Amino acid sequence: MNDDTAAAAVAAGMGVEALSADRSRRRRRSRRVCLALGGGILLMAVLSLSAGAYSIGPADLVRTLLGLGSGSENFIVLTLRLPRLVLALLAGAAFAVSGALFQGVLRNPLASPDILGVTGGASAAAVYGMLVLGFGGLATSLSAAAGAILVAAAIYLLAWRGGMAGSRFVLIGVGVAFMVQGFLGYLLTRADLRDAQYALTWLVGSVSGARWSDILTVAAGLAVLLPVVWALAGRLRMLQLGDDLATTLGVAAERSRLVLLGLAALLAAVATAAVGPLAFVAFVSGPIARRLLGDGRPALLPSAMVGVLVTLTADFAAQHLLPGGIQLPAGIVSGAIGAPYLLWLLATADTSGKGA
Amino acid sequence: MPPSPPVPHTLAAVGLSLGYDSRRIIDDLDLELPSGRITVIVGANASGKSTLLRGLARLLRPESGVVLLDGDDLFGLPGKRVATVVGLLPQHPVAPAGISVSDLVGRGRHPHQGWFGRWSGTDDAVVSAALAATDTLELSARRLEDLSGGQRQRVWIAMALAQDTDILLLDEPTTFLDVAHQLEVLDLLHERNRGEGTTIAMVLHDLNLAARYADHLVVLREGRILAQGDPRDVLTAAVVLDAFGLSARIIDDPVSGTPLIVPIGRFHDNHPRIS
Numbered sequence A: 001m002n003d004d005t006a007a008a009a010v011a012a013g014m015g016v017e018a019l020s021a022d023r024s025r026r027r028r029r030s031r032r033v034c035l036a037l038g039g040g041i042l043l044m045a046v047l048s049l050s051a052g053a054y055s056i057g058p059a060d061l062v063r064t065l066l067g068l069g070s071g072s073e074n075f076i077v078l079t080l081r082l083p084r085l086v087l088a089l090l091a092g093a094a095f096a097v098s099g100a101l102f103q104g105v106l107r108n109p110l111a112s113p114d115i116l117g118v119t120g121g122a123s124a125a126a127v128y129g130m131l132v133l134g135f136g137g138l139a140t141s142l143s144a145a146a147g148a149i150l151v152a153a154a155i156y157l158l159a160w161r162g163g164m165a166g167s168r169f170v171l172i173g174v175g176v177a178f179m180v181q182g183f184l185g186y187l188l189t190r191a192d193l194r195d196a197q198y199a200l201t202w203l204v205g206s207v208s209g210a211r212w213s214d215i216l217t218v219a220a221g222l223a224v225l226l227p228v229v230w231a232l233a234g235r236l237r238m239l240q241l242g243d244d245l246a247t248t249l250g251v252a253a254e255r256s257r258l259v260l261l262g263l264a265a266l267l268a269a270v271a272t273a274a275v276g277p278l279a280f281v282a283f284v285s286g287p288i289a290r291r292l293l294g295d296g297r298p299a300l301l302p303s304a305m306v307g308v309l310v311t312l313t314a315d316f317a318a319q320h321l322l323p324g325g326i327q328l329p330a331g332i333v334s335g336a337i338g339a340p341y342l343l344w345l346l347a348t349a350d351t352s353g354k355g356a
Numbered sequence B: 001m002p003p004s005p006p007v008p009h010t011l012a013a014v015g016l017s018l019g020y021d022s023r024r025i026i027d028d029l030d031l032e033l034p035s036g037r038i039t040v041i042v043g044a045n046a047s048g049k050s051t052l053l054r055g056l057a058r059l060l061r062p063e064s065g066v067v068l069l070d071g072d073d074l075f076g077l078p079g080k081r082v083a084t085v086v087g088l089l090p091q092h093p094v095a096p097a098g099i100s101v102s103d104l105v106g107r108g109r110h111p112h113q114g115w116f117g118r119w120s121g122t123d124d125a126v127v128s129a130a131l132a133a134t135d136t137l138e139l140s141a142r143r144l145e146d147l148s149g150g151q152r153q154r155v156w157i158a159m160a161l162a163q164d165t166d167i168l169l170l171d172e173p174t175t176f177l178d179v180a181h182q183l184e185v186l187d188l189l190h191e192r193n194r195g196e197g198t199t200i201a202m203v204l205h206d207l208n209l210a211a212r213y214a215d216h217l218v219v220l221r222e223g224r225i226l227a228q229g230d231p232r233d234v235l236t237a238a239v240v241l242d243a244f245g246l247s248a249r250i251i252d253d254p255v256s257g258t259p260l261i262v263p264i265g266r267f268h269d270n271h272p273r274i275s
């Protein structure tokens, strides 16, 4: 063995240490990020349960949550505010994971279900169900899921040219989004005014008026979808390297992409059916989480936490922080957060459209 | 993982035709990569070198013919099994923004890991050896996008090495590298080949380096094999002219004794050959 190989062996030994130091540094950072996000979520949860026309202190809040509250406290916290909080939490997580999946699989930060018209497809189908077919809760959810899958499948088929390029998917998705908007507009103008008003509130994205039955639907959807996503996260990591490398590394690229996009579309559909198309939560959560972690991993859990935090914050702001005490649906505030980010992304995107 | 088999793996194309949208690029090609040797593929731009490698690596389904891994149709085998035996570094690999060098190289371990990708001590050892071999250890905590083109290329090679396959295909592994690093990378691959018996097939553009490092040289022209064999036999002025449309003089490389191609071009031929 010559000096070079001996030196390489020594270097490799040091390398193992460097690698594990590296790994624990990354792990510490992601733990810190998750803890901070968790803290933020907890804070927003406490705030949204206690603040309001009838404000409840932390001690009373804990007592009430333990089932020891007075009748009025029980009504306000457990019946009015808690369902709203839980729904916001579940929907935020679902949107965020959906967005992170779309962006990761298509390797494009613009690829999120709200921009591609997948959420729009869910909305259109849901509104069609509500206004034209007179659907109730569960049927609306199912038609939303059908709408999202239909739109996602349409984009997929239109964008497929013996292979899939993320940028083509995005461009076609944006086009499809406009078509879906057109269809929605048509439905709304044809509907009777009161129905249209109701559909419109829902279309902005709102967690108010949450019912436990809605929550159960979302929770059941997530309970089925998230474990599958979790199991396939490794494939997402490989797909991030493009089809050639993913295949070389033993991942069936086309099939994995199809399955992951299907899951992402379903997650968007489940959340949309419950709260409407909460603007931009899917779009911003993944990039924020990845930026916090500072590395190229898909970061599904941190994305979900960011999604929850953004949704809770948007809803809280919409309820309590607007001047003049007006209350708006959460979607207006989340849209106001997301739109500038979209502009920034477009402004800083390189010519290939991959963006920052 | 079972110990590597005593019989080396074999990879061969039989009557292989490849193409995109039924435009035929590789036409009825037969090629057997000599096991445990270095094969270098050369040819003009768009002659189908990358396409051929992609076909050999199961990235492109044959229009006709078959690629055989140990005698079995590559497309009949489970992808993950193939991935433990055949690795490929594409000509233009992509990575997510922000990815760190160690993360990227570590992803090369995917075929050796279980369903949930549990990281093992072996993974650490292999990754760090790959980083050390490509002289990228001190870059391991950096982000890929912050590196120079040559550093990045060496990281990609480290990733291909980390996959730890018996057959390694590399599409222009020396692009972006300065002269010293080109030789370093080729030496590294040579070492890998002689030391561990890794079968290597790579595309190179530098004919002189190709001649020096190839045990088996394949010259491709318009999707067909123009000539193949020992570089000394293959690299004649006629073949170079035929494959590249380039007049050249062939002399002996004073360092390695392999053929040295001296291109003539239109303007600088001040020493007409006396023949």
Ligand SMILES: Nc1ncnc2c1ncn2[C@@H]1O[C@H](COP(=O)(O)OP(=O)(O)OP(=O)(O)O)[C@@H](O)[C@H]1O
Pocket: B020, B025, B043, B044, B045, B046, B047, B048, B049, B050, B051, B052, B091
């Ligand atoms: N993805 C693709 N879709 C369609 N045609 C392609 C694709 N990739 C390559 N081709 C075509 O196939 C032919 C051979 O390309 P290939 O990449 O195999 O050439 P190459 O020998 O590797 O060239 P280079 O030296 O420039 O890398 C070219 O005409 C090219 O246009």
Ligand SMILES: [Mg+2]
Pocket: B049, B050, B051, B091, B171
């Ligand atoms: Mg090529």
